[in-house]
Amino acid sequence: MRRAVFLDRDGVLNRNVWNSATEAYESPLTPEQFELLPKVVPALKLLRDAGYLLFLVSNQPNHAKGKADMEVLEEIHRKFEMLLTAEGIVFSDYYYCFHHPNFTGACRCRKPSPYFLFEARDRFDVDLAQSWMIGDRVSDIACGRAAGTRTIGISPMTQSQTGADCIADDLWRAAQIITCYERASIPDVLAAST
Numbered sequence: 001m002r003r004a005v006f007l008d009r010d011g012v013l014n015r016n017v018w019n020s021a022t023e024a025y026e027s028p029l030t031p032e033q034f035e036l037l038p039k040v041v042p043a044l045k046l047l048r049d050a051g052y053l054l055f056l057v058s059n060q061p062n063h064a065k066g067k068a069d070m071e072v073l074e075e076i077h078r079k080f081e082m083l084l085t086a087e088g089i090v091f092s093d094y095y096y097c098f099h100h101p102n103f104t105g106a107c108r109c110r111k112p113s114p115y116f117l118f119e120a121r122d123r124f125d126v127d128l129a130q131s132w133m134i135g136d137r138v139s140d141i142a143c144g145r146a147a148g149t150r151t152i153g154i155s156p157m158t159q160s161q162t163g164a165d166c167i168a169d170d171l172w173r174a175a176q177i178i179t180c181y182e183r184a185s186i187p188d189v190l191a192a193s194t
């Protein structure tokens, strides 16, 4: 069986973008707005080189909400994939939920549903108990917990808010926690990171 890291996208791999209409940081709405966060590339290489399969697990409801054309969301994905390919990073699969319960009704794949993690388990022979989910929202952590993975929340999220196993400042720190865990128990890693 293989180990995997399941990654949320917005706020973990790429910057959220300020939307003045809603006065909130949100998913990019154009390819130009899509920008990888610092040290994401070395973090993904660290995880890849440690033998983890990489999967994207992302809720993208902006088409369902009428805020973006599907073609634009696909263009944004192509830019993301191109940036990774240029660095020699290959994701085993990209799992997107394009639904939203208020607009398209209930679906089986929207986080916190663990649906996509189970799909990866069945298709790629992933050992979920030896795998990790990384995200910046409560729904990401709930998704990982429901699937039986270990979980890392990206701050400012706190451990008590989410029940995440660990909190990290960014993906680079999360990748270090995961690779350190190979050689130590979680409490040792946490002690070393504070």
Ligand SMILES: [Mg+2]
Residues within 6 Å of the ligand: 008, 009, 010, 011, 012, 135, 136, 137
């Ligand atoms: Mg996010």
Ligand SMILES: [Zn+2]
Residues within 6 Å of the ligand: 097, 098, 099, 107, 108, 109, 110
């Ligand atoms: Zn869905």
